[in-house]
Amino acid sequence: MTFGVSGLVMAAFLTVACAKDESPAKADSAASKPAAKVVLKDGPAQEFRGTLSGDVLDLSPMEGETFTPEAKHFMATGDNPYRGDAEAVKKGYTIFSTACSGCHGHLAEGKLGPALADDYWTYPKNETDKGIFETIYGGAAGMMGPQQGRMTVDEILLVIAWIRHQAEENVKNGGAAPHG
Numbered sequence: 001m002t003f004g005v006s007g008l009v010m011a012a013f014l015t016v017a018c019a020k021d022e023s024p025a026k027a028d029s030a031a032s033k034p035a036a037k038v039v040l041k042d043g044p045a046q047e048f049r050g051t052l053s054g055d056v057l058d059l060s061p062m063e064g065e066t067f068t069p070e071a072k073h074f075m076a077t078g079d080n081p082y083r084g085d086a087e088a089v090k091k092g093y094t095i096f097s098t099a100c101s102g103c104h105g106h107l108a109e110g111k112l113g114p115a116l117a118d119d120y121w122t123y124p125k126n127e128t129d130k131g132i133f134e135t136i137y138g139g140a141a142g143m144m145g146p147q148q149g150r151m152t153v154d155e156i157l158l159v160i161a162w163i164r165h166q167a168e169e170n171v172k173n174g175g176a177a178p179h180g
Contacts, residue, residue: 046075046077048133050138051138052139053138055138057134057138058148061153065152065153067154080129080161080164082160082161083160083165085161089165092162092165096163099150099151108166113142116166123135123140132160133156133157136156137151
């Protein structure tokens with residue numbers, strides 16, 4: 001008995017579509033879930049949610065990760081203390097080059113993934129450091145998988161500092177990076 005390519009594609013689709021067995025109790029809307037609160041002595045707790053799902057993001061440290069004072073500050077306030085810090089921007093570019101440039105381009109000009117150093121955001125919340133952190137940490141549509149467990153909170157903040165610096169440089173030099 002032969003099914004051909006279309007039969008194999010349909011079988012693969014049905015396998016994937018039916019593999020997710022989620023009971024109604026687990027399928028509660030994200031809005032009904034309490035947000036993850038990072039409770040720190042230094043300030044009020046922030047809520048962090050996935051960009052697409054709205055699900056609570058687990059900000060537990062990775063194995064071997066210790067939150068830096070900068071990461072703690074960010075998790076308490078949503079403000080990235082690395083913005084404008086020249087040394088942090090250099091570190092952020094090094095991390096971006098190895099972890100992000102394959103999809104977003106060498107200078108965040110866009111490639112397979114969208115440009116990041118311009119004035120357009122696929123997700124408007126990415127205009128804020130907290131918003132872009134949630135997108136990087138929790139993932140986005142397409143091939144942008146979550147970086148939770150791959151990058152530390154501190155590394156993501158350094159990358160964000162470089163992205164913001166790159167966008168500011170593009171504006172200063174007469175325009176935005178081309179869209180990817």
